[in-house]
Amino acid sequence: MKKDLNHSICEEAIFERIYNTYSKDLHSYLYYRYGEQLNPNDKVQDAFVKLWNNCKKITFNKAKSFLYTVANNMMLNDIKHQKVVLKHQQTQPKHYTYETPEFILEKEQFLERYNQVLTSLNEEQRVAFLLNKTEGKKHSEIAEMLGVTQKVVEYRIYSAFNILKKELQGFKIK
Structure with a gap:
């Protein structure tokens, strides 16, 4: 069948x-x-x-x-x-850039000046500013870490920002 x-x-x-x-x-x-x-x-x-x-x-x-x-x-x-x-x-990444040599030089000089101004800040301002801007910590987290109030942290960051703005021409940060 x-x-x-x-x-x-x-x-x-x-x-x-x-x-x-x-x-x-x-x-x-x-x-x-x-x-x-x-x-x-x-x-x-x-x-x-x-x-x-x-x-x-x-x-x-x-x-x-x-x-x-x-x-x-x-x-x-x-x-x-x-x-x-x-x-x-x-494939190897290309090692050229469209940035002009003048721009690269200005960038290096600005970075050098930025580091100088950062080192001139007092320790409390520098620590609060860097924790906030480079590590992305919130004001409340920084206050808890440093054992101070949130208002003190805000003042330290604000004063560091003002010094950087005054010392560095064209300094802007978000």
């Missing part, structure tokens, strides 16, 4: 039979062809998910071909992706 090969693979029992029949062979095929590095287990599972999602379009006698084609294409796509990643890792 001839089997009817046009059964819908959307039926759970038929899909399970397809899975039990082809999953190990498909895994072995992918493993021996591409190796363990590209996760053949994942590709097998993904191929069966795609088969399930397209079960109405695929007949029972085309299921094996569909699974092998989909799994093989997924592996090839992963290989292509790895080549792109490797290519981008090997």
Whole structure:
């Protein structure tokens, strides 16, 4: 008696039979062809998910071909992706800038002057200012760390900011 090969693979029992029949062979095929590095287990599972999602379009006698084609294409796509990643890792970043030498010199001089003014601040102002502006601490956190009130911290930051603004031309901070 001839089997009817046009059964819908959307039926759970038929899909399970397809899975039990082809999953190990498909895994072995992918493993021996591409190796363990590209996760053949994942590709097998993904191929069966795609088969399930397209079960109405695929007949029972085309299921094996569909699974092998989909799994093989997924592996090839992963290989292509790895080549792109490797290519981008090997490219060296460009070491030029569009900044003019004058701008770079001004930036270095400003940074040097900024550091000088920072060192000229008294310790309380410098600590409060740097905790707030470089480490992003809130006024309440700084007050707790230093053991002072929040108003004292605000005053220290404000006075440090005013000194920096007065000593450095064009100094702005957010």
